[in-house]
Structures are given as structure tokens and as C-alpha cells.
Amino acid sequence: MSDNLGFYLDQSVCTGCKACQIACKDKHDLPVGVTWRRVVEYTGGTWQQDGDTMVPNVFSYYTSIACNHCEDPICVAVCPTTAMHKREDGTVAVDPDKCVGCRYCEWACPYSAPQYNPELGHMTKCDLCADYRSEGKNPACVEACPSRALDWGPIDELRAKYGTVDAVEPLPDPSITRPHLVITPHRDAQPTGSGTGEIANPTEI
Amino acid sequence: MNVHELPLILFTVLAQMSVGAFVALGVVQVVGRLRYGKAAVDEIADPSLYAIGPVLVLGLMASMLHLGNPFNALNTFRHLDSSWLSREIVFGIAFSGLGFLFAALQFLRWGSPALRQALAALTAVVGLGLVWVMSMVYASLPTVPAWNTWATPAQFFLTTFLLGALAVGAAFMGVIMWRRQGLARRFAWVERLAPVRWLLSLRRPEEPPPEAAAAGDAGRRELVEASLRWVATASILLLGVQLVVIVLQQRDLAADPGMPSASVAAYGTAWFVARLVLLVLGAGLLGLTLYRMVADHRSALLVATVATAAFATVLASEIIGRSLFYDSMARIGM
Numbered sequence: 001m002s003d004n005l006g007f008y009l010d011q012s013v014c015t016g017c018k019a020c021q022i023a024c025k026d027k028h029d030l031p032v033g034v035t036w037r038r039v040v041e042y043t044g045g046t047w048q049q050d051g052d053t054m055v056p057n058v059f060s061y062y063t064s065i066a067c068n069h070c071e072d073p074i075c076v077a078v079c080p081t082t083a084m085h086k087r088e089d090g091t092v093a094v095d096p097d098k099c100v101g102c103r104y105c106e107w108a109c110p111y112s113a114p115q116y117n118p119e120l121g122h123m124t125k126c127d128l129c130a131d132y133r134s135e136g137k138n139p140a141c142v143e144a145c146p147s148r149a150l151d152w153g154p155i156d157e158l159r160a161k162y163g164t165v166d167a168v169e170p171l172p173d174p175s176i177t178r179p180h181l182v183i184t185p186h187r188d189a190q191p192t193g194s195g196t197g198e199i200a201n202p203t204e205i
Numbered sequence: 206m207n208v209h210e211l212p213l214i215l216f217t218v219l220a221q222m223s224v225g226a227f228v229a230l231g232v233v234q235v236v237g238r239l240r241y242g243k244a245a246v247d248e249i250a251d252p253s254l255y256a257i258g259p260v261l262v263l264g265l266m267a268s269m270l271h272l273g274n275p276f277n278a279l280n281t282f283r284h285l286d287s288s289w290l291s292r293e294i295v296f297g298i299a300f301s302g303l304g305f306l307f308a309a310l311q312f313l314r315w316g317s318p319a320l321r322q323a324l325a326a327l328t329a330v331v332g333l334g335l336v337w338v339m340s341m342v343y344a345s346l347p348t349v350p351a352w353n354t355w356a357t358p359a360q361f362f363l364t365t366f367l368l369g370a371l372a373v374g375a376a377f378m379g380v381i382m383w384r385r386q387g388l389a390r391r392f393a394w395v396e397r398l399a400p401v402r403w404l405l406s407l408r409r410p411e412e413p414p415p416e417a418a419a420a421g422d423a424g425r426r427e428l429v430e431a432s433l434r435w436v437a438t439a440s441i442l443l444l445g446v447q448l449v450v451i452v453l454q455q456r457d458l459a460a461d462p463g464m465p466s467a468s469v470a471a472y473g474t475a476w477f478v479a480r481l482v483l484l485v486l487g488a489g490l491l492g493l494t495l496y497r498m499v500a501d502h503r504s505a506l507l508v509a510t511v512a513t514a515a516f517a518t519v520l521a522s523e524i525i526g527r528s529l530f531y532d533s534m535a536r537i538g539m
Contacts, residue, residue, distance in 0.1 A: 040539050065539065074348065080290035081280035098280045101273020104290050110348040110538030121273035172538030176347055195462065205539060 004071075004090035005128055006155035006180025008162050009064055011189060013147040016041055016062035023144030024066065027129065034115045036126040037066040037141050038205040042170050044190070044197025059188035059197065063171065064150065066141060067092060067113035067126035068179030075105035075114050084114065084123070090155070090180065091128045099123050110172035111179070112205065128152065155180040167192040170199050206476065210531040212271040217339060218368070218527050219264030220297065221361060222520075223257045224332035225369015226376070227304060229439075230254055231329050233373065233432050241428045243318070247311075249429060252383075253376035254308055261301050268297075289342045296335040303328040314409040336365050343530075350461060351468035351533040356454035360530075363450065364523050367443045367488060368516075374436035374495070375516035377429050378509035385505060430499050433512065437496035440515065444488035451481070458533075465535035472529060480525040487518030 016039055024030070024037040045058030069091045076084045076092060083098035084105050094114070099122035105114040106123065117124045129139035137143070142150040151158065162182045166174045169190040174181075183189075190196045199205070207214065230250050237246040269275050284291045307324045310316050316324075340358035347353055383389065395401055458469055495511045 038539070063539070074346075077287050078290065078346070080282075080284050080288045080294065081277065082283040083277075083280065098277060098283070099274065100277045100281055102271065102281075102290065103273070104288075104342075107534065107536070108346055108348055110536055112536075112539060116273060118273070122277075123273075170539045172348065193463065199539060 003088075004155045004180060005152065006069055006090070006158055006182070007066065007128075008151035008153075008158045008182045008184075010147070010149040010162075010184040011061055011063060011168070011186040012184055014039075014062045014064060014149040014186075015147060017146065019144045019146055020064050020141035020150060023140040024126070027132075027140035030124075031117065031119055034117050034124060035205070036113075036115065036124070037064060038112065039064045039201075040170055040205050041200040042190070042197050043200040059186075059190070060200070061186035061188055063168070063183075064141070065111055065113075065171070065181075067128075068111060068177070068181040069128065070180060071178035072176075074108045074110075074177050078104050078108045080104065091130070092125070093127050093130075094123050094125055096120065096122050110176060155182070158182045169194060169197060206525065207528040207531045210271075210528070212267045212269075214524060214527045214531065216264045216268035216271070217361070218364060218520075218523055219260050219267070220300075220339070221336055221365040222368040222372055223261040223264065223304075224300065224329075224336055225365040225367070226253070226257050226260075226372045227325075227332055227369070228329050228366070229369045229373040229436075230257075231325055233435075234325070237428055237432065240431075241424050245424055245428055249377055249380055249425065249432075251311060252380045253373060254311065256376055256379075258305065258308060261304065265297065265301065289338060289345050292338045293335070293342050296331060296338045300328065300332045300335045303331055313404075313407050333365075336361050348536050348538065349534055350464050350537060351458060351471075351535060352530075354454065354457060356450060356457070359450050360447075360454070360526070363443060363447045364527070367440060367447065367519060368523055370436045370439040370443070371488070371512075371516040371519050374433050374440075374512045375509075377432055378505070378512045381429060381505055382509050430502075433499045433508065434496055436512075437492045437499070440488040440492040440519070441496075444484065444492070447484065447488070463537065465537065467535035468533045471532035471535075474529070474532075476525055477529055480522050480529065483518050483522035483525070487515050487522060491515035491518060 018039050021035060021037045021039055025035060028036065030036060040063045041060060042063065043058075043060040045056060047054045048057045073084070073086060073092045076086060080102065081098045081100055083095045083100075085093060085095060087093050101116060101122045103116050103123070106112075106116060114123045114125045129137075132139055139152055142152055159182055162184055165183045165185055166179055166181045168183060168185050169192055171192055173192055230253060233250055234246055269278065272278060281291055281294045285295065303324065307321065307328050310321050310324065337358060340361040343349070343352040344354065344357040396405065455472060458464055458472070491511055491514055495508070495515055498508050498511055
């Protein structure tokens with residue numbers, strides 16, 4: 001694992017426009033229902049007393065997630081066929097010649113990264129635009145972001161540059177799969193497990 | 206009902222029922238042989254044994270429907286060191302292979318009785334292993350809290366024993382009614398078909414019963430009655446355990462702050478009520494009725510009807526329960 005590639009997301013500038021999601025869908029020609037990169041809206045709030053007034057204290061922020069090419073990918077661990085595997089560059093990929101399409105990885109992954117493509121009869125997922133990378137280009141999602149909120153690269157470099165935060169709601173406890181993901185948290189970002197809000201767009205992800 | 210996961214619902218319930226029936230038949234064999242002799246037990250247990258095969262094959266075929274690309278199915282053995290799903294497939298094939306081998310030897314009367322007994326014991330152990338491995342496919346996922354609990358293996362084993370016992374009860378009465386109706390005579394033409402004749406010609410002649418004590422009608426009747434009383438008692442006891450497990454599981458589900466609300470909501474449905482009502486009706490009321498009818502020596506037709514109704518009702522309850530189990534699937538994260 002020479003490269004150990006991963007993603008970076010700047011939550012504080014993400015506007016939830018979904019340009020990354022659509023760029024990914026277009027680049028990989030994904031059918032309806034298969035969305036390798038998804039933008040989650042996490043929303044919540046409380047009332048606060050300010051003198052004699054109750055004022056709303058609400059938050060809402062976006063998290064764009066594809067596959068985090070985890071250090072301990074649970075999809076790879078549970079796959080009965082070894083079709084789901086970790087490549088030399090640290091990315092997690094599906095071997096379509098081995099996959100039976102049992103969808104067990106889909107049950108296991110807490111980021112919804114592996115997705116079943118009914119037209120192909122096997123699992124599919126983000127490969128961090130392997131073809132673009134081989135041509136020296138950036139992944140489609142990173143290029144498409146108007147806020148420049150996304151970045152990619154070896155996870156050690158990303159962590160040196162942006163820090164080590166990867167545990168914000170609605171993302172799961174990172175100790176389960178050790179994602180190659182770094183986040184600059186939104187100012188209202190809630191720590192993982194706090195359960196203070198809810199996913200506002202469950203049908204879009 | 207979760208129609209989407211129907212292949213998995215049928216596969217898990219039918220495979221567990223097959224294991225349970227095999228184990229229950231083993232208990233009847235071991236305990237019954239002491240009192241009623243081998244011949245009497247074989248006569249009633251063997252046809253029931255052959256009935257397990259088609260049920261298991263149906264279940265395994267259903268599991269194939271769940272795959273997107275069944276042509277790659279052989280790859281599913283590759284990850285035994287890490288994937289419970291690989292282990293489930295190996296145990297599933299081992300149980301069906303051993304079970305088929307045992308049924309074939311039993312039918313052809315090949316091999317010594319001791320060898321066949323050892324094979325049956327091994328099959329039963331592998332079968333129970335299958336139920337355990339099957340439950341771990343779900344219980345080992347840290348990302349699905351509703352499944353990641355002790356209740357998953359507990360419920361899979363309860364399904365196994367409850368359906369296994371009731372299936373054997375219904376099958377015994379089925380064998381009795383088959384004989385009563387003279388169906389064996391009406392289907393005698395089957396034995397004249399070439400492949401069947403060939404199979405029967407391979408059969409070794411009946412070995413003389415060691416105790417030389419042919420059971421006779423009275424002994425056979427006593428054996429079936431004892432078995433059915435045992436089935437009814439087991440079903441009532443298992444119902445009690447099942448209810449305790451369901452209550453504790455629901456309590457844990459509601460008390461866990463990290464539990465996705467969809468998992469809790471899955472059990473807040475009329476289907477859950479239907480599952481409980483059918484369970485109490487089938488395993489409790491019909492189980493009790495069955496016990497009383499057997500104790501009162503009621504007519505075989507009546508006993509057969511109640512035994513079949515109890516089995517069918519609990520089967521329906523277990524299928525709904527398994528459907529709810531899949532409905533309760535909700536992941537942590539996004």
C-alpha cells in the first residue's frame with residue numbers, strides 16, 4: 001500500500017449543490033438508483049431562552065461522501081467471494097468477474113459505498129476515478145466542486161495538510177472501518193454518536 | 206411483508222426447519238429405539254426423513270434467487286477465513302450433502318447401522334453448526350445494531366427447534382394417514398417405473414430386527430403417540446422461551462440510544478401482532494389441543510388435522526417473524 005489514497009472534504013464551505021454527485025454519475029454513466037457519491041444533509045436544533053424570548057438554535061450542514069477506501073474495509077471482510085479487495089494504491093475495488101451480487105457488502109458498509117447495479121448483476125463502487133488518475137487528472141467529483149471543498153491524495157499527506165477529523169454526524173464511529181477521510185468540520189458539526197439531528201434527505205442518498 | 210427479501214426469508218426458515226426436523230428425528234430414533242425397536246422407528250421415521258430433502262433443496266434454490274450473478278456462485282467459498290457468508294455456504298452444502306448421503310444409505314440399507322448412526326450424528330452436528338453460522342452472518346455486523354445482538358442466534362435456534370419438532374409431528378401423522386388411505390397401494394405403479402425399480406434392486410434385503418420383536422400395530426401406535434406428546438410438550442416449552450426472548454429483544458431494541466429508528470419502527474406494525482398471535486395460537490393452543498387429543502386417543506384424522514394446523518400456523522408465524530427481522534435492517538452511519 002504505497003499510496004493509501006483517500007478523500008478530503010471541507011464541510012465548512014460545502015453548499016450541498018451536488019455538483020460532485022452529478023459529475024460522478026455522469027463520468028461513470030451510472031443508472032438511476034446508483035449514486036457513488038452522495039451528499040447528506042444533517043439537520044437539527046433546539047430552543048434557547050434569551051431573556052424573555054425563546055429563540056431557535058438550529059443547524060444544518062452537508063457531507064459529501066463517496067467511498068473512503070477504509071484502512072479496515074468491512075465490505076472486504078464480509079465479502080464471501082474476495083471480489084471486494086484492496087488495491088495496491090489503497091483504493092477498495094470490486095472484481096466483477098468474481099462478484100455474485102449477494103449484496104452483503106451493501107448491508108455492512110456504514111457509508112453506503114458499495115452499490116448494486118441491477119443491469120450488470122454485480123456490485124459497483126467509487127474507484128477514485130482510476131482512469132483519470134492514470135492520465136494525471138483529478139477525480140471527477142474533486143474537479144466539479146465549485147467551492148473547492150474536495151481534495152484527494154495519500155491519506156498521510158491529507159492528514160498532514162488538513163488534520164484528522166473524521167467523526168462527525170451522520171458519519172459512523174470511524175473505529176469500525178478506519179476511513180481514509182479527513183474533514184474540516186462545519187462550525188455546527190455534531191460529533192459522531194451525539195444523535196442531535198437527523199438526515200433530512202434520506203431518499204436522495 | 207418483506208417481499209424483496211423473500212428468497213432469504215424462505216432460505217433461512219426452510220434450512221432451519223430442515224436442521225430442526227433432522228435433529229428431532231434423531232431424538233425419536235435414539236429414544237424410541239430403546240422401547241419400540243429399530244424396525245418400528247425406521248418404518249415411521251424414514252418417510253419423514255425423505256421429506257426433509259425436498260424442503261432443503263427448495264430453500265437452497267431460493268437462496269440462489271437472491272444472487273445477482275448466480276454463475277459466479279462457486280466463488281463464494283473463497284473467503285472462509287474472514288466472511289461468515291462463505292462459512293454459511295460451506296456449512297449449508299455440508300449439511301445437505303451429509304443429509305442426502307445418510308438418507309440414501311438409510312433407503313438402500315447400505316453400511317452397518319452403527320456407521321449410519323455415526324453419519325446421522327455428524328449430520329446433526331453440522332446442521333446445528335449451520336444454524337449458528339447462519340445467525341452469525343447477521344449477528345456479526347457491527348453496522349446493523351438490530352441484528353448485532355445475542356437475540357439473533359437465540360431466535361434462529363428457536364425457529365429451528367420449534368419448526369423442527371412440529372414438522373416431525375405433522376410428518377408422522379402424514380405417514381399414518383398415507384397408509385390409512387391406502388395411498389401406498391394406489392401409487393404402487395411408481396415402484397414399477399424403470400429408475401425406481403433399479404433403485405429398489407440396489408436395496409439390501411431387510412436385516413432381521415436384532416431384538417426379533419416386530420413392533421406390531423399397537424407398538425407402532427404407541428410410538429407415534431409418544432412422539433406427538435413429546436412434540437406438543439416441546440412446542441409449548443419453546444413457545445415460553447420464544448416469548449421471553451422476544452420481550453428481552455424488544456426491550457434492548459427500545460433502550461439502545463444508537464438504535465436506528467427504522468429498526469424500532471419495523472416491530473411497531475400489525476405484522477408483529479400477527480406473528481405473536483399465530484405463535485401463541487399454533488405452538489400454545491394447538492400444541493395443548495394436540496397433547497390432549499393424543500392423551501384421549503382421539504381419531505387419527507383429528508390428530509393429524511391438529512398436528513398439521515399447529516405446524517402450518519407456526520410456520521406462518523416464523524415466516525412473518527423472519528420478514529420483520531429483515532425489515533428491521535437499518536445501518537448506522539449514512
